[in-house]
Amino acid sequence: MNQICKKFVFAGAFLTVGLSSVAYADSIFIKTELDVVGNKISEVKEVHFTPTTNVLVVDVAGKKCSFGSSTQGSVPKGCNYTITIDGAGVIPSAREADDTCMKTPMVCK
Numbered sequence: 001m002n003q004i005c006k007k008f009v010f011a012g013a014f015l016t017v018g019l020s021s022v023a024y025a026d027s028i029f030i031k032t033e034l035d036v037v038g039n040k041i042s043e044v045k046e047v048h049f050t051p052t053t054n055v056l057v058v059d060v061a062g063k064k065c066s067f068g069s070s071t072q073g074s075v076p077k078g079c080n081y082t083i084t085i086d087g088a089g090v091i092p093s094a095r096e097a098d099d100t101c102m103k104t105p106m107v108c109k
Contacts (some may be wrong), residue, residue: 006041024049024058024078025051025082026049026051026070027048028081030045030046031043031084032086033085033087034085035087046077050069051070051079052074054068054071055067055104056069060108063092067101067105068103068105070101072073072101075100077096078096079101081093081097083108
């Protein structure tokens with residue numbers, strides 16, 4: 001894999017979210033799916049954290065994504081999201097996110 005692809009694949013590892021304690025409430029998966037000269041590459045990285053603000057902000061692959069956090073109310077399973085990076089771009093989705101989490105719309109721009 002060339003250096004450009006490596007940088008793209010690992011761009012998701014640099015998240016700007018607050019990490020503060022051992023008992024984590026929310027999580028974000030960064031999933032990359034690439035086709036490099038007919039070779040399929042797929043990788044998933046996950047980060048768990050306890051948020052300190054109502055909005056989670058993630059800088060990934062040149063996009064700024066925002067999501068609602070569990071600080072907005074009672075969320076028994078936390079607010080858990082996936083960001084997929086593939087040929088179509090950066091696609092946010094909710095894995096486990098109840099109405100409290102969705103008070104803040106998922107946006108990547």
